[in-house]
Amino acid sequence: MRKLTFKHALTPDGIVADCVFGIDEAGLIASVGHGGPPYDGDLALPGMPNAHSHAFQRALAGRGERRAGDDSFWSWRDAMYSLAARVTPEQLYAIAAQAYVEMLAAGFTSVAEFHYLHHLPDGSATTAMADAVIAAARDTGIRLRLLPVYYHAGGFGKPAGPGQRRFVHASVDAYLAFVDSLDHPHKGFAPHSLRAVPLEHLREILRESQTRSHNPLHIHISEQEAEVQQCMESHGARPIELLADSLDLNAQWTLVHATHADEGERTRILASGACVALCPLTEAYLGDGLFAAAAHHAAGGAWAIGSDSNGRIDAVEELRWLEYGQRLRDRRRARLADENGIGLPLWRAAAAGGTQATGFPVGRLEAGCHADLVVLSADASPWRGLPPERWLDAWVTGGSRHDIDAVFVGGDRVVQAGRHRDGERISVDFAGALQELAR
Numbered sequence: 001m002r003k004l005t006f007k008h009a010l011t012p013d014g015i016v017a018d019c020v021f022g023i024d025e026a027g028l029i030a031s032v033g034h035g036g037p038p039y040d041g042d043l044a045l046p047g048m049p050n051a052h053s054h055a056f057q058r059a060l061a062g063r064g065e066r067r068a069g070d071d072s073f074w075s076w077r078d079a080m081y082s083l084a085a086r087v088t089p090e091q092l093y094a095i096a097a098q099a100y101v102e103m104l105a106a107g108f109t110s111v112a113e114f115h116y117l118h119h120l121p122d123g124s125a126t127t128a129m130a131d132a133v134i135a136a137a138r139d140t141g142i143r144l145r146l147l148p149v150y151y152h153a154g155g156f157g158k159p160a161g162p163g164q165r166r167f168v169h170a171s172v173d174a175y176l177a178f179v180d181s182l183d184h185p186h187k188g189f190a191p192h193s194l195r196a197v198p199l200e201h202l203r204e205i206l207r208e209s210q211t212r213s214h215n216p217l218h219i220h221i222s223e224q225e226a227e228v229q230q231c232m233e234s235h236g237a238r239p240i241e242l243l244a245d246s247l248d249l250n251a252q253w254t255l256v257h258a259t260h261a262d263e264g265e266r267t268r269i270l271a272s273g274a275c276v277a278l279c280p281l282t283e284a285y286l287g288d289g290l291f292a293a294a295a296h297h298a299a300g301g302a303w304a305i306g307s308d309s310n311g312r313i314d315a316v317e318e319l320r321w322l323e324y325g326q327r328l329r330d331r332r333r334a335r336l337a338d339e340n341g342i343g344l345p346l347w348r349a350a351a352a353g354g355t356q357a358t359g360f361p362v363g364r365l366e367a368g369c370h371a372d373l374v375v376l377s378a379d380a381s382p383w384r385g386l387p388p389e390r391w392l393d394a395w396v397t398g399g400s401r402h403d404i405d406a407v408f409v410g411g412d413r414v415v416q417a418g419r420h421r422d423g424e425r426i427s428v429d430f431a432g433a434l435q436e437l438a439r
């Protein structure tokens with residue numbers, strides 16, 4: 001049995017001193033006890049699950065920022081489609097590996113990958129694209145929940161267009177056969193959105209999901225006001241209302257964004273136990289709007305964070321944007337805070353929601369959970385001189401991923417002194433892939 005000892009650790013009982021984790025062969029925490037130096041670090045936190053990622057979009061960073069008319073989500077989507085049309089499996093491997101290295105160094109120890117770049121550029125069927133994502137996760141050490149996406153229509157009642165050729169499956173049967181052909185033990189189902197998946201197909205996927213062990217179900221929903229409007233016109237109901245009315249919405253579901261959920265829809269989310277995956281950096285970048293996170297959190301709703309478009313990957317920065325968005329809207333401070341401050345409740349709630357969204361036993365430092373840890377050092381400038389109980393407040397308000405000392409996945413150290421063990425080689429390959437794509 002391996003052991004890791006920390007001067008302090010955030011456990012379900014709070015921050016405890018002199019904490020020893022016994023770790024078994026499978027990388028699970030087998031025991032939690034007390035013990036002194038030498039320490040493996042100053043403060044261990046549960047690793048953060050990343051509830052929503054499109055790894056290939058990491059290659060879009062820095063592109064498409066020049067103003068051109070009425071820029072919106074939809075003009076960004078055109079830029080994303082032009083990249084998506086060209087990426088090869090080898091390039092996808094290099095891009096995803098870079099995204100996953102950055103996630104690990106940023107405190108994300110597992111990821112729900114919402115993968116829709118399925119086919120080759122000419123539209124022919126392959127598993128090579130999904131295999132590239134699986135290999136990138138394996139080689140970098142991140143824990144992967146692969147969510148192959150079902151994409152069928154180009155909008156409510158509209159056929160898919162040529163820009164969506166690489167994403168589309170002609171039928172639910174073709175999609176299920178594809179999911180079954182992927183060689184990865186941790187899968188889930190991801191109907192892309194109500195605009196891309198007819199309701200009848202959604203019901204079919206749900207029925208099939210009950211017969212398989214792929215538990216999580218993720219869907220993009222209510223991200224854009226135009227999408228809410230189109231849903232009302234097509235179905236006479238708002239998106240989350242329609243989902244809750246049409247099928248069994250429950251804790252198996254992760255609703256990605258849910259930005260424009262109204263009060264009635266938020267009540268339905270709470271009653272269902274579904275998790276909301278919030279992606280504050282991406283939602284801000286795309287000008288989506290603000291989910292009523294403070295009200296949802298206060299009512300005990302489950303929520304997680306996702307790095308989504310991966311232009312900037314940083315768990316603590318996602319949490320800062322989440323909190324600050326609510327502050328700016330409400331013109332008040334401490335929107336998701338409690339008597340312990342802001343950092344601890346945010347980290348804990350996001351880790352718990354991310355655990356639900358990824359379907360892995362993670363997010364808590366206790367026996368039976370994977371030994372996925374983020375370790376902070378007393379030397380980091382944001383909290384130097386403060387007691388460990390205040391470090392996360394200082395981090396959320398004044399720090400970044402660069403303050404992380406070490407990261408462990410399944411008890412294995414993948415990041416040391418802030419650097420991923422293969423980060424340099426992977427960044428060279430990533431730069432090569434970007435140069436090819438720029439030609």
Ligand SMILES: [Zn+2]
Nearest residue numbers: 054114220308
């Ligand atoms: Zn997304």
